[in-house]
Amino acid sequence: MEGYIPISFLNDFIFCPRSIYFHQLYGKIDTRLYQSTDQVAGTIAHKSLDEKRYTTSKNVLQTIEVYSSRFHIGGKIDMYDKVKKLLVERKKKIKRIYDGYVYQLYAQYYCLIDMGYSVEKLKLYSMDDNKSYPIPLPIESEKYYNGFMRLLEKIRQFRFDTPFSPNPNKCHRCIYNNLCDVAC
Numbered sequence: 129m130e131g132y133i134p135i136s137f138l139n140d141f142i143f144c145p146r147s148i149y150f151h152q153l154y155g156k157i158d159t160r161l162y163q164s165t166d167q168v169a170g171t172i173a174h175k176s177l178d179e180k181r182y183t184t185s186k187n188v189l190q191t192i193e194v195y196s197s198r199f200h201i202g203g204k205i206d207m208y209d210k211v212k213k214l215l216v217e218r219k220k221k222i223k224r225i226y227d228g229y230v231y232q233l234y235a236q237y238y239c240l241i242d243m244g245y246s247v248e249k250l251k252l253y254s255m256d257d258n259k260s261y262p263i264p265l266p267i268e269s270e271k272y273y274n275g276f277m278r279l280l281e282k283i284r285q286f287r288f289d290t291p292f293s294p295n296p297n298k299c300h301r302c303i304y305n306n307l308c309d310v311a312c
Protein backbone atom coordinates (compact mmCIF):
# COMPACT_ATOMS: atom_id res chain seq x y z
CA MET A 129 0.00 0.00 0.00
CA GLU A 130 1.42 3.37 -1.02
CA GLY A 131 0.75 6.94 0.02
CA TYR A 132 -0.25 8.03 3.48
CA ILE A 133 -1.80 5.64 6.00
CA PRO A 134 -5.05 6.75 7.67
CA ILE A 135 -4.90 6.18 11.43
CA SER A 136 -8.23 4.36 11.26
CA PHE A 137 -6.61 1.64 9.14
CA LEU A 138 -4.38 0.40 11.95
CA ASN A 139 -7.06 -1.45 13.91
CA ASP A 140 -8.75 -2.71 10.76
CA PHE A 141 -5.49 -4.05 9.39
CA ILE A 142 -4.75 -6.00 12.57
CA PHE A 143 -8.22 -7.56 12.39
CA CYS A 144 -7.82 -8.46 8.73
CA PRO A 145 -5.57 -6.82 6.10
CA ARG A 146 -8.26 -7.22 3.45
CA SER A 147 -10.76 -5.24 5.49
CA ILE A 148 -8.91 -1.99 4.77
CA TYR A 149 -9.90 -2.36 1.12
CA PHE A 150 -13.58 -2.41 2.12
CA HIS A 151 -13.00 0.34 4.63
CA GLN A 152 -11.72 2.52 1.78
CA LEU A 153 -14.55 1.47 -0.49
CA TYR A 154 -17.34 2.15 2.01
CA GLY A 155 -15.70 4.88 4.03
CA LYS A 156 -17.47 7.63 2.14
CA ILE A 157 -21.01 6.27 2.15
CA ASP A 158 -23.64 6.28 4.88
CA THR A 159 -22.06 4.09 7.54
CA ARG A 160 -25.46 2.89 8.79
CA LEU A 161 -25.64 0.73 5.68
CA TYR A 162 -22.92 -1.57 6.85
CA GLN A 163 -22.01 -0.89 10.46
CA SER A 164 -22.72 -3.51 13.12
CA THR A 165 -24.70 -2.57 16.24
CA ASP A 166 -21.50 -2.27 18.30
CA GLN A 167 -19.96 0.05 15.76
CA VAL A 168 -23.06 2.24 15.61
CA ALA A 169 -22.94 2.52 19.41
CA GLY A 170 -19.28 3.49 19.19
CA THR A 171 -20.03 6.08 16.55
CA ILE A 172 -22.76 7.66 18.67
CA ALA A 173 -20.39 7.67 21.63
CA HIS A 174 -17.91 9.66 19.57
CA LYS A 175 -20.56 12.04 18.28
CA SER A 176 -20.14 14.61 21.04
CA LEU A 177 -16.44 14.83 20.22
CA ASP A 178 -17.03 14.96 16.49
CA GLU A 179 -19.33 17.88 17.11
CA LYS A 180 -16.75 19.36 19.51
CA ARG A 181 -19.23 19.32 22.41
CA TYR A 182 -17.09 17.48 24.96
CA THR A 183 -15.49 20.61 26.40
CA THR A 184 -15.25 24.26 25.47
CA SER A 185 -11.82 24.78 27.09
CA LYS A 186 -9.39 26.53 24.79
CA ASN A 187 -6.67 24.30 26.12
CA VAL A 188 -8.33 21.18 24.77
CA LEU A 189 -8.10 20.30 21.10
CA GLN A 190 -10.84 17.98 19.90
CA THR A 191 -11.15 15.94 16.72
CA ILE A 192 -8.57 17.99 14.87
CA GLU A 193 -6.90 16.64 11.74
CA VAL A 194 -3.31 15.60 12.36
CA TYR A 195 -0.49 14.34 10.19
CA SER A 196 2.97 12.86 10.71
CA SER A 197 5.45 13.81 8.01
CA ARG A 198 7.89 11.28 9.46
CA PHE A 199 5.63 8.23 9.14
CA HIS A 200 3.16 9.48 6.53
CA ILE A 201 0.19 8.71 8.71
CA GLY A 202 -2.75 10.98 9.33
CA GLY A 203 -6.28 11.25 10.64
CA LYS A 204 -8.05 12.71 13.64
CA ILE A 205 -7.27 12.78 17.33
CA ASP A 206 -9.98 12.43 19.95
CA MET A 207 -8.76 14.87 22.56
CA TYR A 208 -5.50 16.60 23.45
CA ASP A 209 -5.04 18.72 26.56
CA LYS A 210 -2.32 21.31 25.90
CA VAL A 211 -1.80 22.12 29.58
CA LYS A 212 -1.60 18.54 30.80
CA LYS A 213 0.17 17.50 27.57
CA LEU A 214 -2.21 14.59 27.59
CA LEU A 215 -3.57 12.72 24.56
CA VAL A 216 -6.78 10.74 25.09
CA GLU A 217 -8.57 8.23 22.88
CA ARG A 218 -12.09 7.37 23.99
CA LYS A 219 -13.75 4.05 23.39
CA LYS A 220 -17.34 3.14 24.19
CA LYS A 221 -16.34 0.26 26.45
CA ILE A 222 -12.85 -1.13 26.92
CA LYS A 223 -12.87 -4.78 27.93
CA ARG A 224 -9.14 -5.26 27.35
CA ILE A 225 -6.32 -3.17 25.98
CA TYR A 226 -5.86 -4.45 22.45
CA ASP A 227 -2.54 -3.69 20.76
CA GLY A 228 -4.49 -1.90 18.04
CA TYR A 229 -5.82 0.63 20.57
CA VAL A 230 -2.25 1.44 21.63
CA TYR A 231 -1.00 1.70 18.04
CA GLN A 232 -3.83 4.07 17.22
CA LEU A 233 -2.73 6.29 20.11
CA TYR A 234 0.90 6.07 18.98
CA ALA A 235 -0.07 7.17 15.49
CA GLN A 236 -1.91 10.17 16.94
CA TYR A 237 1.03 10.85 19.26
CA TYR A 238 3.57 10.98 16.43
CA CYS A 239 1.28 13.18 14.37
CA LEU A 240 0.98 15.69 17.22
CA ILE A 241 4.73 15.61 17.90
CA ASP A 242 5.52 16.17 14.22
CA MET A 243 3.10 19.10 14.21
CA GLY A 244 5.03 20.71 17.05
CA TYR A 245 2.90 19.76 20.07
CA SER A 246 4.31 18.35 23.27
CA VAL A 247 2.77 15.09 24.50
CA GLU A 248 3.87 13.59 27.80
CA LYS A 249 0.96 11.34 28.70
CA LEU A 250 -1.29 8.94 26.81
CA LYS A 251 -4.61 7.57 28.01
CA LEU A 252 -7.41 5.32 26.84
CA TYR A 253 -10.80 6.11 28.32
CA SER A 254 -13.72 3.69 28.56
CA MET A 255 -16.92 5.76 28.49
CA ASP A 256 -19.49 3.17 29.60
CA ASP A 257 -17.76 2.40 32.88
CA ASN A 258 -15.80 5.64 33.26
CA LYS A 259 -12.43 3.90 33.49
CA SER A 260 -9.07 5.33 32.43
CA TYR A 261 -6.08 3.34 31.27
CA PRO A 262 -2.70 5.11 31.17
CA ILE A 263 -0.61 3.94 28.21
CA PRO A 264 3.22 4.13 28.14
CA LEU A 265 4.81 6.51 25.66
CA PRO A 266 6.61 4.80 22.74
CA ILE A 267 9.93 5.58 24.39
CA GLU A 268 8.77 3.79 27.55
CA SER A 269 7.70 0.55 25.89
CA GLU A 270 10.00 -1.30 23.54
CA LYS A 271 7.31 -3.93 22.97
CA TYR A 272 4.65 -1.48 21.83
CA TYR A 273 7.11 0.70 19.91
CA ASN A 274 8.48 -2.26 17.93
CA GLY A 275 4.97 -3.59 17.35
CA PHE A 276 3.86 -0.21 16.03
CA MET A 277 6.81 -0.02 13.64
CA ARG A 278 6.20 -3.58 12.42
CA LEU A 279 2.54 -2.82 11.81
CA LEU A 280 3.33 0.26 9.69
CA GLU A 281 5.81 -1.79 7.68
CA LYS A 282 3.27 -4.58 7.12
CA ILE A 283 0.63 -2.09 5.95
CA ARG A 284 3.09 -0.50 3.54
CA GLN A 285 4.08 -3.86 2.09
CA PHE A 286 0.56 -5.27 1.85
CA ARG A 287 -0.76 -6.02 -1.64
CA PHE A 288 -4.42 -6.92 -2.09
CA ASP A 289 -3.60 -9.63 -4.65
CA THR A 290 -1.16 -11.61 -2.51
CA PRO A 291 -2.34 -15.14 -1.54
CA PHE A 292 -4.53 -14.94 1.54
CA SER A 293 -6.07 -17.50 3.92
CA PRO A 294 -9.17 -16.10 5.63
CA ASN A 295 -9.75 -16.86 9.29
CA PRO A 296 -13.31 -18.25 9.73
CA ASN A 297 -13.57 -16.88 13.27
CA LYS A 298 -12.85 -13.40 12.02
CA CYS A 299 -14.97 -13.70 8.88
CA HIS A 300 -18.01 -14.64 10.96
CA ARG A 301 -17.61 -11.43 12.97
CA CYS A 302 -16.61 -9.22 10.05
CA ILE A 303 -18.96 -6.43 8.94
CA TYR A 304 -17.70 -6.86 5.37
CA ASN A 305 -18.59 -10.56 5.24
CA ASN A 306 -21.32 -10.08 2.63
CA LEU A 307 -19.04 -8.01 0.43
CA CYS A 308 -15.81 -9.97 0.65
CA ASP A 309 -15.02 -12.48 -2.13
CA VAL A 310 -12.90 -14.73 0.12
CA ALA A 311 -15.15 -14.68 3.19
CA CYS A 312 -15.67 -18.07 4.83
Ligand code: SF4
Pocket residue numbers: 143144145146147294295298299300302303304305308309310311312
Ligand atom coordinates in the same frame (compact mmCIF):
# COMPACT_ATOMS: atom_id res chain seq x y z
S1 SF4 B 1 -14.79 -11.36 5.43
FE1 SF4 B 1 -12.96 -12.37 6.27
S2 SF4 B 1 -11.36 -12.19 4.71
FE2 SF4 B 1 -13.00 -10.74 4.18
S3 SF4 B 1 -12.37 -8.79 5.10
FE3 SF4 B 1 -13.66 -9.82 6.58
S4 SF4 B 1 -12.30 -10.99 7.92
FE4 SF4 B 1 -11.16 -10.42 6.07
